Amino acid sequence: MIAHAETTPPARHPLVSFILRWVLTTNHKEIGTLYLCLSFTLFLIAGAMAMIFRAELAQPGLQFITADFYNQMLTLHGLIMVFGAVMPAFVGLANWMIPMMIGAPDMALPRLNNFSFWILPFAFFLLLSSLFMEGGAPNFGWTLYAPLSTTYGPPSTDFLIFGIHLMGISSILGAINIIVTIFNLRAPGMTLMKMPLFVWTWLVTAFLLIMAMPVLAGVVTMMLTDRHFGTSFFEASGGGDPLIFQHVFWFFGHPEVYIMILPGFGIASQIIPTFARKPLFGYASMVYATVAIAGLSFVVWGHHMFATGMPLAAELFFMYATMLIAVPTGVKVFNWVATMWRGSMTFETPMLFAIGFVVMFTIGGFSGLMLAITPADFQYHDTFFVVAHLHYVLYPGAIFATMGAVYYWLPKWTGNMYDERLGKIHFWSAVIGLNLTFFPMHFVGLAGMPRRIVDYALPYAGLNLFTTLGAWMLGLTQLLFLYIVIKTIRGGEKATDQVWESAEGLEWTVPSPAPHHTFDTPPRVE
């Protein structure tokens, strides 16, 4: 007889098994890689959108795109950068690093982990598909202010709402997973106050996500029912109030700002001690400052709304609360400088990105403090000064931190060292591009140029040209980053297990590249 029982399953086509491997994976490292790849793809897409509208803004007059398409581009740029580039990048880093840093074999809920990633490509497919719909993509800014987004929003707004629901589910599930992992899977001896700062900041971030994302889901659901089911949450003629939208949105929105910053704080707190060859200064105060910032982030949302006609008492409360955030943030910056003080520093690419982060984030912090002064905010609000501020906070705080983290841990992930010379070129061209792009925005804003306008008066022409050239430089330089990462994955000088001579932490005790499963038996932490 020829027939006999098969002992192995039939061989699949290699492409099929490749796809299935990535679709079905429950390994924290592979899911981390998926998150990082998606994040970088969306980063390039949203960056390309910025380059499109910056091209339009290079000169006064309308040259390349219509006013409506300009609004679509700036809306999608904001949404995709926030939800598609920054947040998944941090979740990707968390997936890769948190289990290795706390001595866990994997994330606590691996299947949930797979699910929370694979929701995302569909969410962004929905959002991006709106570009090809009749009436165009959402065109009311990433802040989705009603009634522009409800009564006046294009039909594709519903796709945006559904997309945001999906992103929210993904973030909440991811956050739950991270909290459960950190609380349950720490190696023996790894007390909370011994956790690396990156783990600490992510723990706090995960709580922010769980508290903030449902609020966003709530507010976009209210948009949906206002649009289709006859409610009037934001419609004055039906007894509603457009400002309710802003209050609820910013109640989510301000914690969201720290969701996009806190893991960056953690990354800088990992990198700087390594290259200063000196322990992190003020570990405990770093932890307390992180928690304080997270707590304050829930009581400052009104500073986005000073011009909406708030009563004096509310304006004063939000002004004082906002100014207060400068104290814990200042503590962090001082601690980083103190960590560097009398160290023995070298300046490999991760360190450059970390220092770039501290310097430019601090500049963003200064303009944030200025914006908190309510009377002055009446002049700054909704001008390019705000655009400069938020990009000085977010680009160094989120993007530089993520890139620094990638350079820092890439040898551990791939087993290969990246090209140090190219990494430095990438850093310096990004720093120059960033400052060329966003520094002039302070001045055009102070001179009186509102944000989100497709065309502007003649006095703003010169600085806008600078900004556009900087934006193109900043955008194109990220292709170099892509090249460096691919080059490192494909080969290069072999990395040691330790990688960086004075790096500390459990992740450096495992081989480079890190094996598929780390810590089958939990390590002991002194």
Place this chain on the structure above:
Amino acid sequence: MDAEQTEWDREKVQAAVCSDAGLMTSQIVILKTLVARGMSSLAGNRRKGWLIAPVWWIFPNGASAQGWDMRAGVTEMSQQVQMLHHVSLWICTGVGIVVFGAMFYTIFAHRRSKHPEPATFHENTKIEVLWTLIPTLILVGMAVPATLTLRDIEDNSDADLTVLITGSQWKWHYQYTEADIGFYSNMTTPLEQINNIEPKGENYLMEVDNPLVIPTNLKVRFLMSSDDVIHSWWVPDFAVKQDAIPGFINEAWTRVDVPGIYRGQCTELCGMNHAFMPIVVEVLPEDEFLAWIEDQRIANELAGDAAVAARSREWTMAELMPMGEDVFLTHCATCHQPDGAGQGIKYPALAAALDPARVISTGPIEAHLDRVMNGLSETEMQAWAPQLSDVELAAVITYERNAWGNNTGDIVQPLTVYEAR
């Protein structure tokens, strides 16, 4: 690069930026200039011309009147706000010098080549308490003057004059509540300038047909609202920025000491033409302001008489068409396009040849009249009946029914419009 060369470049750039014709060319000129400068700088050619040159690029019009900084403005409040801005800017600069100074010192002095043995300290309670307390004290110092100014800004009591400002896509409506005067204020920058066909004027995008007129030395209260989406009324020289929210009324006030013309813009994204919603305020001495109010009253009466005269006679196509074209280009063309082509589903075409199935301008006159006069709720198509006169409405509807090859031959008379009101 010698002085002459710099001069030449400056003129080129000036011409390129302010001029107008052929913006693509001007961009190329600017790019070339920048590249040339960059190259010569890389080549180590550092002379004075290079150092000064950026200033010319940045303010090619000599527009330094706008400046790099927040303006002092022309009211007590705007000056106080500028002072607060400067105080916080200098405090931040001071803190920045200390922090970055320490940081760059340590980067320089404590690099491995200079400082091979790292210290091991990692906490110091005394200094940590200190750098929590000192910033707190600085913040209190900043909060006190800010609170005092804010209290003054929010004091809307005892106004001498009230103006109701209503935003709508994309114009402002000003009503003087005490004088029963009201008018719309539209941007007058022609589409040809925006589309780079004509040279851009001095006040490109910052000019309107009817500026808001207010007197000097009196406390003017603004009440803000909106007919559709949220707008925001901002005049930087007054430091007044207040959102105009549909269904709600916000308050702000100003007292201007210096007569003059002050310009601002809508600062809340309000749809497609958000960039084209300027604010112009003309501040007149008190006696001239009173005379202006009187003029407005008389003009209103004359307009009433003219309207009666207009609807009592037949108008010809030759009279209505040119007027209709003017009205169309001023009020309708930004959405429906000067050639009636429209833009996508939101702004339908009016030229029948482009969209025969849906075009309203070759359908029944009654429906066309209704749409123009009463608008379409929940869209950018607003009700024009309150904004335009009988003759203007008749002219623009006649124009739409006969321009771009529509050629219906229909003439809509002002009387018809009057009766449809």
